[in-house]
Amino acid sequence: MTVVASIVFYVAAAIAILGGIGVVSARSPMYSGLSLILTLSQLAVLFLLLGAQFIAAAQILIYAGAVMVLFLFVIALLGVEAYPFLGRHLPGQRPLSVALAAILLAGVIFFVAENPRAITGAHSTVLQSGGNVEVFGRQLFTSFFFPFELTAPLLIVAMIGAVALSRSRRGDTNA
Amino acid sequence: MIVAVIHINVTLADWGSVLPELIIAGGMLLLMLVDVFVPGKKVNLTTWLTLIILALAFAASWNLWRTGGMASALYGTVTSDRFAMFFDFSILISAALAVLISPGYISTSAFDSGEYYALILGAVLGMMLMAAGLSLMVLFIALELLSLALYILSGFERFRPRSQEAGFKYFLLSSFASAFLLYGFALLYGVTGSTSLIKISTCLAGHAHGCSAAATSSPLLYIGIGLMLVGFAFKVSIVPFHMWTPDVYEGAPTPVTAFMSVATKAALFAAFIRVFSMSLSTVESHWYGALWALAIATMVVGNIAALAQSNMKRLLAYSGIAHAGYILVAMAANNALGQSAVAFYFLAYTFMNIGAFVFVAYLETTGRAGDEIASYRGIFYRNPALALPMAIFMFSLAGFPPTAGFFAKYVAFQAAVQAGHVDLVVVGVITSLVSVVYYLRVVAVMFLQPAEEAAPVEQPVPPEQPPAVEQVPASAEPVTRPQLPWNIDVGIWTAALGSIVLGIIPTGLLTYASESVTAVRALFGLP
Numbered sequence: 018m019t020v021v022a023s024i025v026f027y028v029a030a031a032i033a034i035l036g037g038i039g040v041v042s043a044r045s046p047m048y049s050g051l052s053l054i055l056t057l058s059q060l061a062v063l064f065l066l067l068g069a070q071f072i073a074a075a076q077i078l079i080y081a082g083a084v085m086v087l088f089l090f091v092i093a094l095l096g097v098e099a100y101p102f103l104g105r106h107l108p109g110q111r112p113l114s115v116a117l118a119a120i121l122l123a124g125v126i127f128f129v130a131e132n133p134r135a136i137t138g139a140h141s142t143v144l145q146s147g148g149n150v151e152v153f154g155r156q157l158f159t160s161f162f163f164p165f166e167l168t169a170p171l172l173i174v175a176m177i178g179a180v181a182l183s184r185s186r187r188g189d190t191n192a
Numbered sequence: 193m194i195v196a197v198i199h200i201n202v203t204l205a206d207w208g209s210v211l212p213e214l215i216i217a218g219g220m221l222l223l224m225l226v227d228v229f230v231p232g233k234k235v236n237l238t239t240w241l242t243l244i245i246l247a248l249a250f251a252a253s254w255n256l257w258r259t260g261g262m263a264s265a266l267y268g269t270v271t272s273d274r275f276a277m278f279f280d281f282s283i284l285i286s287a288a289l290a291v292l293i294s295p296g297y298i299s300t301s302a303f304d305s306g307e308y309y310a311l312i313l314g315a316v317l318g319m320m321l322m323a324a325g326l327s328l329m330v331l332f333i334a335l336e337l338l339s340l341a342l343y344i345l346s347g348f349e350r351f352r353p354r355s356q357e358a359g360f361k362y363f364l365l366s367s368f369a370s371a372f373l374l375y376g377f378a379l380l381y382g383v384t385g386s387t388s389l390i391k392i393s394t395c396l397a398g399h400a401h402g403c404s405a406a407a408t409s410s411p412l413l414y415i416g417i418g419l420m421l422v423g424f425a426f427k428v429s430i431v432p433f434h435m436w437t438p439d440v441y442e443g444a445p446t447p448v449t450a451f452m453s454v455a456t457k458a459a460l461f462a463a464f465i466r467v468f469s470m471s472l473s474t475v476e477s478h479w480y481g482a483l484w485a486l487a488i489a490t491m492v493v494g495n496i497a498a499l500a501q502s503n504m505k506r507l508l509a510y511s512g513i514a515h516a517g518y519i520l521v522a523m524a525a526n527n528a529l530g531q532s533a534v535a536f537y538f539l540a541y542t543f544m545n546i547g548a549f550v551f552v553a554y555l556e557t558t559g560r561a562g563d564e565i566a567s568y569r570g571i572f573y574r575n576p577a578l579a580l581p582m583a584i585f586m587f588s589l590a591g592f593p594p595t596a597g598f599f600a601k602y603v604a605f606q607a608a609v610q611a612g613h614v615d616l617v618v619v620g621v622i623t624s625l626v627s628v629v630y631y632l633r634v635v636a637v638m639f640l641q642p643a644e645e646a647a648p649v650e651q652p653v654p655p656e657q658p659p660a661v662e663q664v665p666a667s668a669e670p671v672t673r674p675q676l677p678w679n680i681d682v683g684i685w686t687a688a689l690g691s692i693v694l695g696i697i698p699t700g701l702l703t704y705a706s707e708s709v710t711a712v713r714a715l716f717g718l719p
Contacts, residue, residue, distance in 0.1 A: 164329035178344035
């Protein structure tokens with residue numbers, strides 16, 4: 018890793034961790050959501066450093082963009098202040114979450130220590146075959162061409178459903 | 193500058209092998225356009241259009257059956273083998289019967305007919321792809337397609353709380369099951385390195401390079417199989433993943449319940465067989481035990497719970513659970529006969545189960561509480577043309593000879609005996625005897641003398657507008673023997689005829705079923 022790359026890595030990683038702490042410690046769910054966006058956008062930077070351009074773009078577009086906007090929208094629509102029970106914790110939630118996070122961390126450290134090649138190896142193979150985006154595009158338009166096309170009817174059905182279920186009663190007398 | 197050229201290697205023959213699916217997808221769009229651009233009442237128009245689209249898809253499927261289809265098309269993601277086509281027949285017939293009985297329901301519940309039929313076609317598309325998918329990706333997207341359409345259809349009567357509850361419950365629980373299935377798929381992909389069912393089977397059989405030698409004993413494979421089993425079991429309502437079934441069947445609009453009780457199960461079982469009995473056949477020892485236990489639990493719980501039901505739709509839900517148990521017995525046999533038995537079972541089940549729902553749907557649209565069994569008292573004397581076919585369906589579901597139900601069950605149990613699973617067959621026969629009690633109770637109620645305080649003869653449904661029928665003179669109102677609307681007539685007698693004919697001369701269709709299984713087994717290199 019070059020010096021610049023390491024600096025970028027450490028800065029992005031630090032911001033991502035800060036964002037993560039913000040998600041669990043913020044009082045208002047709105048700030049939690051915004052912190053999560055911060056974390057996700059920094060993870061995208063880390064993906065870029067790994068040469069996974071497509072995943073980086075998807076991370077921004079789908080997670081930080083679409084999914085989190087939906088989250089914030091729902092939080093804003095519900096008006097969280099009206100639901101005081103949302104702030105309450107389950108009994109024993111704090112120690113349990115610390116324990117689970119520790120197990121996850123131990124698992125990741127164990128996995129990396131066991132076979133460090135598992136991370137770096139894949140990296141170079143992808144780069145050799147022309148970069149992440151090209152490999153992905155090739156797969157998308159050959160092997161996975163048909164499943165990709167099939168998402169079109171899926172989206173149409175979802176749209177019909179959204180219209181059919183959310184329309185007011187007045188409009189449905191023309192059956 | 194890098195110039196990347198991707199050659200998409202898709203020929204006309206590839207598209208030809210998904211022609212039935214393309215017809216359905218095009219039909220879905222057409223119905224949406226008709227809905228927008230044709231003014232006024234269009235229940236008749238959309239109903240006929242949907243029936244024509246289904247008939248065209250059936251013809252295309254039949255043509256693919258005749259020519260044998262393509263073993264694998266579109267980069268090996270789908271197939272048009274005879275196995276897929278055989279299940280397509282069940283799916284299309286049940287969709288057509290459900291559409292046939294929908295107009296009455298649409299009028300009384302003020303549905304938007306274009307959207308309703310477009311969603312039905314969307315579900316059919318998902319189901320046909322489920323039966324034809326050769327790749328985990330296609331299977332998952334097809335599953336989402338059919339599930340999404342069915343969630344919406346279950347809650348389509350959105351101002352009736354029961355329907356809302358059904359749609360919402362189905363959505364929450366079923367999307368959870370989808371997640372299980374997807375996790376299982378992901379682990380299976382992780383172990384074998386491929387999403388293609390055929391490549392997965394060659395990997396697990398031990399002859400494929402780039403595939404870990406330890407794949408068959410990997411703990412991830414066990415976990416993946418377990419998760420997939422949960423997902424499939426939920427979607428076909430196998431005990432203990434059946435809790436949603438009675439509530440959803442009861443709350444959903446009856447034509448939708450009729451359709452999904454048969455076609456969803458047919459599609460899911462086709463994929464279930466393709467994934468487990470074909471792709472994972474070399475590791476049968478990993479999953480046979482679980483399948484055995486599920487089959488026993490499903491037959492016992494389904495039949496015993498059905499005894500206590502007083503609502504016809506709930507009774508049919510538990511009866512559907514019990515039948516899933518018998519089908520599981522045939523699948524657990526894991527031989528060619530067992531798989532043919534599953535295929536044949538669904539064709540028989542299409543007629544007898546949808547027939548029973550036609551009966552319920554008609555009584556509901558007459559405005560009386562149509563799904564309480566107690567309200568069927570003496571219906572034979574008021575309306576024999578309705579009660580007689582219903583009796584046939586009940587006998588067939590209970591498995592009396594010479595009906596389709598008897599023969600389907602017979603072949604299923606025969607396959608299990610052939611595979612040496614006598615224990616499953618013993619439980620199956622005993623629970624079938626239990627089932628006779630609740631099926632015959634329905635018949636007995638219909639043939640009882642009507643109670644004195646019973647309401648007068650039911651009205652011949654003024655709001656009912658069967659498609660394109662000549663206006664029945666409304667002046668002849670107080671008929672003593674109510675005339676059935678022609679669409680109910682056609683639906684109920686087609687189903688009755690199917691239930692009888694498949695029982696008297698089953699050999700022809702059984703040959704077709706075993707031909708279809710031969711095709712799919714050859715695809716996976718099984719004898």
